Amino acid sequence: MEVNPILQNVLAPPVLFFLIGAISVIFKSDLEIPAPLPKLFSLYLLLAIGFKGGIEIQKSGFNDQVLPTLSAAILMSLVIPLIGFLILRFKFDVFNSAAIAAAYGSISAVTFISAESFLESQKIAFDGFMVGALALMESPAIIVGLLLVKFAAPKNRPKSRKMHLSAILHESLLNGSVYLLLSSLIVGFLTASSNPSGITKMEPFTGQLFYGAECFFLLDMGIVAAQRLPRLKNAGSFLIGFAIFMPLFNAFIGVFVARFLSLGPGNGLLFVVLCASASYLAVPAAMRMTVPEAKSSYYISTTLGLTFPFNIVLGIPIYMSLVKTIIPLSP
Amino acid sequence: MEVNPILQNVLAPPVLFFLIGAISVIFKSDLEIPAPLPKLFSLYLLLAIGFKGGIEIQKSGFNDQVLPTLSAAILMSLVIPLIGFLILRFKFDVFNSAAIAAAYGSISAVTFISAESFLESQKIAFDGFMVGALALMESPAIIVGLLLVKFAAPKNRPKSRKMHLSAILHESLLNGSVYLLLSSLIVGFLTASSNPSGITKMEPFTGQLFYGAECFFLLDMGIVAAQRLPRLKNAGSFLIGFAIFMPLFNAFIGVFVARFLSLGPGNGLLFVVLCASASYLAVPAAMRMTVPEAKSSYYISTTLGLTFPFNIVLGIPIYMSLVKTIIPLSP
Amino acid sequence: MEVNPILQNVLAPPVLFFLIGAISVIFKSDLEIPAPLPKLFSLYLLLAIGFKGGIEIQKSGFNDQVLPTLSAAILMSLVIPLIGFLILRFKFDVFNSAAIAAAYGSISAVTFISAESFLESQKIAFDGFMVGALALMESPAIIVGLLLVKFAAPKNRPKSRKMHLSAILHESLLNGSVYLLLSSLIVGFLTASSNPSGITKMEPFTGQLFYGAECFFLLDMGIVAAQRLPRLKNAGSFLIGFAIFMPLFNAFIGVFVARFLSLGPGNGLLFVVLCASASYLAVPAAMRMTVPEAKSSYYISTTLGLTFPFNIVLGIPIYMSLVKTIIPLSP
Amino acid sequence: MKRLDLIFSERELDAIIKTLEKANVPGYTVMKHATGRGPERVVTEDMEFTGLGSNAHVIVFCEQELIDKMRDNIRDDLSYYGGVAYISEATPL
Amino acid sequence: MKRLDLIFSERELDAIIKTLEKANVPGYTVMKHATGRGPERVVTEDMEFTGLGSNAHVIVFCEQELIDKMRDNIRDDLSYYGGVAYISEATPL
Amino acid sequence: MKRLDLIFSERELDAIIKTLEKANVPGYTVMKHATGRGPERVVTEDMEFTGLGSNAHVIVFCEQELIDKMRDNIRDDLSYYGGVAYISEATPL
């Protein structure tokens, strides 16, 4: 007999701590994780994900699946913002549409981690190179979003702020969280190639501590998400619907791409989760800087207040059954 | 030959780091642990204590001793504030008396941890369910303190701030540190019941790291305590005496209750320490909010500046010999 | 065939993370580790170095080498500031010369750690008592620097601020980072003597976590160093030259002293690194307080912006080959 | 145009912001983690981890009439938990 | 002597400081981690870890003429990303 | 009523507070972690972990006569380590 996978997902410490955080807000507890402690955990998680991913990539090498999967990942993060943009334009101006769409084209590293934890608890294997897909999907969506602004925006933007290609690349590749993830991945790769003892010495920090730090961070994310949620009301029901519909839609496309790529159920879920998740770190930071005309409360409250909790609590198990249905277990 | 237990207690890293912190203030070193780093460690310790306690409770189940012990713990945290209130009323108004009394009825989690560390170093066994007693003793004292204010206070408090029962329950149960401890306990319990692999993955964070984090936090507590102590002078000798006498008195009642409950020496010490310790997290936060008429420097400086150091350095070994004397080892 | 030791040094995680931090500044990434997170890691590292050092000293006892080595270390930290002072006086006033010279006479704990990591990766043995040398070399240079100010400074300093010997000792011994290192060393020593189980319980915190925390801190140090470097331009080429020449010169003296002491290659490298490194924690803090006439940007930008990166990236492998050349492997 | 400086326990922050919003101020700025001493109590840094709460410093640039509107409510909030409020002149750049 | 208070997104800090330095102000003070609400947006604490950036509060004590010199540049900076600037009187102690 | 703004190295905080207390000010507020530039030096964020100390911003609302009483002592404190002090008008709410 199979236990309800949603319940099983919810009963894992990371999700439980997320819920605790959210409930504390609902019940008006004064539990608070003051700045910059959340930043500490978010920096730590990016560094550790990147480092471990770099090691895995170096270890597993580049097998047949790697290149097609990574290419498909990049493609998805280029296509999704375009679809999102078209949908959002029904209701929003170019600036807001582009910014929100970019967030949904990009990814959430913590959602990815949660999916990994879910797979581990279900004893389903997945490959380390999927972190490469994670890293590669952050920037393209930002680039697409900024290009949409550059070409579709009204021509009366202040000159001094004109978006040059160099600025676009700068924001998409040198954004703090993108940069830390990518460069930690490189450090992991180089360490694995040339200094294997360094891996052992990093393991307690980047490996053993990871799960607990994830829980602590999710406690804060629960608080933040529950504080953000009410502000979505001002954004209107269109955006609220979008914040739930879009991840499901992206997951749906994603699962067929995963099937086409012949990914196993583990990698398949991770691929789908990357498509379905939305960025609340890299993209908002880049958009605030380059598209100040967009309302930050739109793109941050949808991703953080609704899409993220949805994915963490319900999405991952839903996507898992989607993966199990669409991707034949033995191809 | 038995080594002096006080010396043995003092020579453990947590107490040594506490003393280092205190000495740094006495010698006017500029050693400083800036905010919000102490908050990080205090949140971490509450989360870890709760989580581990929840696991222990789930593992050990509810044996014969659990229910009587937990009931007695709650009773103590209801009675102690009443006694304290009566004593304090000789010198202080209702507001200050109620607030200080509540602090001494409630508990200090770090004192509890220190007692656990002491027991471990002495190789004396104790049960995980005692964390349940810790968690259950935080709130009742707050409730008693607030009820004392509600019924004994002069009737001229501003109307808008009248204390309704709901507000009292809110402050006593949803106070940040109470909430985090209780909910982490529930997370630990649920994880142990349904997701044992989650325990293993949390262990490096909540288990292995604990002792070191405790030391780091105690370093800060030493600084804070030594900074607080001189301010007690303004509070007068009555309060200074109270801050030493009350824990000893509570320990004395506690040890007879522990004997009556037939607790072993390990659980007995923990029970006594819970009675003897005073709160500097949950209660002061609740009192500042609901009884602003009370001088916070009274209730925080006594608990943090005198009672806490006394318990950490001298109290625990004293209580241990009390326990060994009063509780016959083989009942 | 021997791999290039500089490359090998650079390909270790700590140095890679340092470079990542520095590169992020060069490429204008907005990666940032907000205050007080760097302070957390710097406090942690000092505590852990001291604690582990104290244990090692207690374990290894005082063999023949300990006393001569520690004496030579203190001597070096007295002599180096005098030499530095004479050189700097060509260009700077007494205040600035004394402050900068003191920084170069004192040590950098993180440079020391990096040298230890380097030795470990090269599988070269070294002794725990060298941490004693580290601890003992912090203060004397401060004392010399302040005495130089006291006796060589123009006589028109404000009276109220006259430097009494007690103030000099206070600043040199009770400075936050000196105090934390020294007292953690004592805690480690006492724990190892009287409470060995305490060592095991601290190990995950002070031992296993260390390497990762070092990497995280070096990431920040890379950012800080790269931000500091451009400000050196205002200081002029004399100071820039000094910041590279002085460590090399000190290393050169150091290696002959190490040879005279018959230190093995491991201890020899550590001794040389102590001589070559410059303080950016204890000395600047003490000088800012007691010699405000000195420009802090001079002494902090040289040590942090140039000498530290130089030592971390190039210096350590250079000193290693120096040690291998000058100290005969079998004496 | 006026500048209103409010300094009070951060525990009271929500109430104060409610008061400001109800008066429709054009905006406000909050700086937390302030410490200090007032006629009634000392606020130190350790109040952050003990949950007592340190002070918040709130700045509001607005017209005099808004201040008149809020005066009683703010005084009420501050009288209970302590805190100070001062007005000065300010001109938009 | 005047006192200039600038409150704006810390993302704009470098640009503002450049403007101040170009005008040769005698000095300035920066306080980060401010939150608040303006006519256009709400700035909350979670903006720090998301990288959106909270506000910076910059104080400049300087002569009126320097302020006149900087006025246009500062308005430019603030108009794009939002933020407020107010002037008041101040006398050196 | 006056408002006194003091900005200086946090290393000098104890001395300044002593001066304020000696003059019996009714209260004061301290905000740490300020950075900035003055005529003499630049204060950056990395000064916190290096132990150099960043700046403190102290606000005192008090009567002019108290300020006159403290003037010399404060100037003394600030002259040695640097820092600025400005007075402006303020009216209690």
Ligand SMILES: Nc1ncnc2c1ncn2[C@@H]1O[C@H](COP(=O)(O)O)[C@@H](O)[C@H]1O
């Ligand atoms: N005269 C004053 N000047 C500046 N800040 C003050 C003054 N009086 C009170 N404060 C601030 O207001 C807070 C609350 O004061 P109290 O009313 O004593 O609780 C204090 O902690 C100070 O930060």
Ligand SMILES: Nc1ncnc2c1ncn2[C@@H]1O[C@H](COP(=O)(O)O)[C@@H](O)[C@H]1O
């Ligand atoms: N009237 C005001 N009084 C005080 N602070 C303000 C005011 N208006 C705006 N601010 C501050 O300026 C920031 C930027 O506002 P905005 O122009 O809406 O982006 C806000 O987050 C507030 O911190």
Ligand SMILES: Nc1ncnc2c1ncn2[C@@H]1O[C@H](COP(=O)(O)O)[C@@H](O)[C@H]1O
């Ligand atoms: N004109 C000014 N306006 C605002 N803040 C200043 C000014 N001058 C100096 N400061 C502040 O005072 C601190 C000390 O300056 P200094 O006297 O150069 O050491 C600086 O770091 C600034 O934060």
Ligand code: NA
């Ligand atoms: Na996505």
Ligand code: NA
């Ligand atoms: Na108690």
Ligand code: NA
């Ligand atoms: Na040196």
